[in-house]
Amino acid sequence: xxxxxxxxxxxxxxxxxxxxxxxxxxxxxxxxxxxxxxxxxxxxxxxxxxxxxxxxxxxxxxxxxxxxxxxxxxxxxxxxxxxxxxxxxxxxxxxxxxxxxxxxxxxxxxxxxxxxxxxxxxxxxxxxxxxxxxxxxxxxxxxxxxxxxxxxxxxxxxxxxxxxxxxxxxxxxxxxxxxxxxxxxxxxxxxxxxxxxxxxxxxxxxxxxxxxxxxxxxxxxxxxxxxxxxxxxxxxxxxxxxxxxxxxxxxxxxxxxxxxxxxxxxxxxxxxxxxxxxxxxxxxxxxxxxxxxxxxxxxxxxxxxxxxxxxxxxxxxxxxxxxxxxxxxxxxxxx
Amino acid sequence: xxxxxxxxxxxxxxxxxxxxxxxxxxxxxxxxxxxxxxxxxxxxxxxxxxxxxxxxxxxxxxxxxxxxxxxxxxxxxxxxxxxxxxxxxxxxxxxxxxxxxxxxxxxxxxxxxxxxxxxxxxxxxxxxxxxxxxxxxxxxxxxxxxxxxxxxxxxxxxxxxxxxxxxxxxxxxxxxxxxxxxxxxxxxxxxxxxxxxxxxxxxxxxxxxxxxxxxxxxxxxxxxxxxxxxxxxxxxxxxxxxxxxxxxxxxxxxxxxxxxxxxxxxxxxxxxxxxxxxxxxxxxxxxxxxxxxxxxxxxxxxxxxxxxxxxxxxxxxxxxxxxxxxxxxxxxxxx
Numbered sequence: 001x002x003x004x005x006x007x008x009x010x011x012x013x014x015x016x017x018x019x020x021x022x023x024x025x026x027x028x029x030x031x032x033x034x035x036x037x038x039x040x041x042x043x044x045x046x047x048x049x050x051x052x053x054x055x056x057x058x059x060x061x062x063x064x065x066x067x068x069x070x071x072x073x074x075x076x077x078x079x080x081x082x083x084x085x086x087x088x089x090x091x092x093x094x095x096x097x098x099x100x101x102x103x104x105x106x107x108x109x110x111x112x113x114x115x116x117x118x119x120x121x122x123x124x125x126x127x128x129x130x131x132x133x134x135x136x137x138x139x140x141x142x143x144x145x146x147x148x149x150x151x152x153x154x155x156x157x158x159x160x161x162x163x164x165x166x167x168x169x170x171x172x173x174x175x176x177x178x179x180x181x182x183x184x185x186x187x188x189x190x191x192x193x194x195x196x197x198x199x200x201x202x203x204x205x206x207x208x209x210x211x212x213x214x215x216x217x218x219x220x221x222x223x224x225x226x227x228x229x230x231x232x233x234x235x236x237x238x239x240x241x242x243x244x245x246x247x248x249x250x251x252x253x254x255x256x257x258x259x260x261x262x263x264x265x266x267x268x269x270x271x272x273x274x275x276x277x278x279x280x281x282x283x284x285x286x287x288x289x290x291x292x293x294x295x296x297x298x299x300x301x302x303x304x305x306x307x308x309x310x311x312x313x314x315x316x317x318x319x320x321x322x323x324x325x326x327x328x329x330x331x332x333x334x335x
Numbered sequence: 336x337x338x339x340x341x342x343x344x345x346x347x348x349x350x351x352x353x354x355x356x357x358x359x360x361x362x363x364x365x366x367x368x369x370x371x372x373x374x375x376x377x378x379x380x381x382x383x384x385x386x387x388x389x390x391x392x393x394x395x396x397x398x399x400x401x402x403x404x405x406x407x408x409x410x411x412x413x414x415x416x417x418x419x420x421x422x423x424x425x426x427x428x429x430x431x432x433x434x435x436x437x438x439x440x441x442x443x444x445x446x447x448x449x450x451x452x453x454x455x456x457x458x459x460x461x462x463x464x465x466x467x468x469x470x471x472x473x474x475x476x477x478x479x480x481x482x483x484x485x486x487x488x489x490x491x492x493x494x495x496x497x498x499x500x501x502x503x504x505x506x507x508x509x510x511x512x513x514x515x516x517x518x519x520x521x522x523x524x525x526x527x528x529x530x531x532x533x534x535x536x537x538x539x540x541x542x543x544x545x546x547x548x549x550x551x552x553x554x555x556x557x558x559x560x561x562x563x564x565x566x567x568x569x570x571x572x573x574x575x576x577x578x579x580x581x582x583x584x585x586x587x588x589x590x591x592x593x594x595x596x597x598x599x600x601x602x603x604x605x606x607x608x609x610x611x612x613x614x615x616x617x618x619x620x621x622x623x624x625x626x627x628x629x630x631x632x633x634x635x636x637x638x639x640x641x642x643x644x645x646x647x648x649x650x651x652x653x654x655x656x657x658x659x660x661x662x663x664x665x666x667x668x669x670x
Binding site: 027060063067068069070073074076077081082085090091092093094095113204224226253256257260261280282283284285 | 395398402403405406408409412413416419420425426427428429430450499559560588591592594597614615617618619620
């Protein structure tokens with residue numbers, strides 16, 4: 001008999017049960033009465049060790065990511081594990097790969113292990129169309145679901161996001177204000193984060209009376225040479241561009257390789273902007289100006305938020321972290 | 336009551352208990368009698384689900400690494416998790432950081448969680464001097480300890496290693512045979528793997544009558560610019576070198592940056608060889624020739640070996656995987 005049984009039977013989240021146990025006023029009278037009735041019915045008594053954190057739990061958090069060897073996600077997992085450990089929680093890691101079917105299977109598995117919460121690392125877990133998020137919305141009735149740089153509006157789901165829109169808008173605006181007019185935008189995915197980024201790019205152009213042209217926006221795989229090949233092709237087709245913005249450093253590395261192959265001088269002949277400020281952006285000559293998406297802060301905040309949920313605190317459904325533009329050698333505007 | 340209690344009371348490894356339960360002949364009659372006596376005494380009966388794999392266990396493996404955001408270790412963790420999952424095992428991740436004290440603490444923690452085995456990813460877990468490995472040797476009496484690219488000769492410890500010595504010897508020999516005479520060697524650590532690598536370098540020189548000179552061998556941090564700065568300093572001091580071999584791609588990236596800063600043409604003016612063939616070696620222009628240390632194969636073999644241990648199979652204490660030299664653009668010898 002534990003808090004999950006109570007939460008399930010009462011049809012409320014464990015966070016709500018936790019709130020009731022902690023006497024938190026942020027629970028409706030109707031809900032409080034129902035939860036207490038279920039506890040009574042099930043004969044549930046929280047033991048003396050089960051106050052606040054870790055109420056009769058396994059003290060284990062499931063961490064799901066699509067690919068932990070991606071540099072951004074590898075950093076996120078490292079920080080999540082360290083932070084959870086500092087609160088006495090184990091991290092059960094699941095690398096799901098990209099398929100939705102696999103994600104669902106792993107999720108079921110984590111639920112069956114009775115983890116205390118699930119953290120989804122990376123914005124690829126929230127599908128933006130159709131009923132594909134229903135399994136998350138359903139599960140969030142049973143345990144807290146934390147999204148690291150993803151957003152889904154449903155009870156029991158808590159998001160910590162980076163302000164990708166702002167970051168991309170500002171970077172594009174600076175490029176334009178320093179005289180660039182033909183800015184390519186390369187992106188990897190249509191995730192929540194991905195859509196915010198491209199919106200930032202588009203709005204910066206529109207606000208400065210530069211037309212948003214479809215032939216300047218391209219999807220590209222993360223393979224380091226894919227963006228190089230794409231730029232070579234666009235160049236052959238006669239497209240003129242003086243800057244490349246990307247949704248991921250790996251695409252920017254390809255742009256630097258493209259420029260090296262064509263003897264184009266960076267940044268004078270071509271400005272390049274990466275994203276995530278990962279180790280990749282430091283490998284090239286010149287080093288790539290990029291956006292620090294504050295992955296450590298994102299993870300620390302995610303875990304802090306989770307601990308507040310466990311404590312029955314009043315927790316915002318969405319916390320936003322400010323990104324920071326790191327100018328290195330592939331741009332030359334004033335910051 | 337489970338297999339651990341039996342193993343502890345009988346003073347044998349769980350692998351041995353497993354062997355007895357599976358009727359494996361690879362157990363001495365004396366040990367078999369003692370194990371069966373303890374089972375009797377404790378009233379232990381393996382249940383119907385507890386045959387072969389996962390005998391009354393949590394089906395959870397602890398994975399320890401010093402830093403999961405390191406590209407090599409991030410890859411290893413990804414493959415270990417996927418492989419363990421395919422056998423129905425959960426992965427409990429522990430990022431220990433570099434301190435021995437922390438490693439010991441985490442190790443104790445994993446033991447207290449009653450994981451079925453511990454996998455130590457990366458060669459930094461085995462200390463080459465003093466009594467610092469005693470805690471591992473002691474623990475291996477209770478559960479299997481798997482080393483990924485580390486080696487420690489003790490019962491219950493199983494190693495899967497890459498033949499770093501061979502790989503480094505061959506690379507150095509090819510450099511010499513193609514006319515290089517002043518080969519710098521930069522390395523990051525004195526781990527098991529680190530010592531094998533430098534031995535390969537030294538022996539290739541000696542076998543070709545080239546003196547091993549202390550001023551050509553330097554330790555360097557993994558920071559991408561540390562090796563660049565070191566090479567600049569050696570150059571200022573008047574040291575002449577026509578090739579740089581490194582124990583990690585990150586050091587090789589710094590060497591390519593050094594050459595770019597000094598307008599030295601690669602590979603004609605300077606050959607550079609990385610190690611691990613990580614994504615970093617593909618980021619630079621020119622791309623860095625490197626040694627593929629077969630991390631996926633290393634991890635698959637580690638997990639396969641572990642499953643054999645659980646099944647009571649006859650398991651070698653050490654399995655060696657062949658590395659492969661990947662020639663890219665920073666070397667020009669014939670392979």
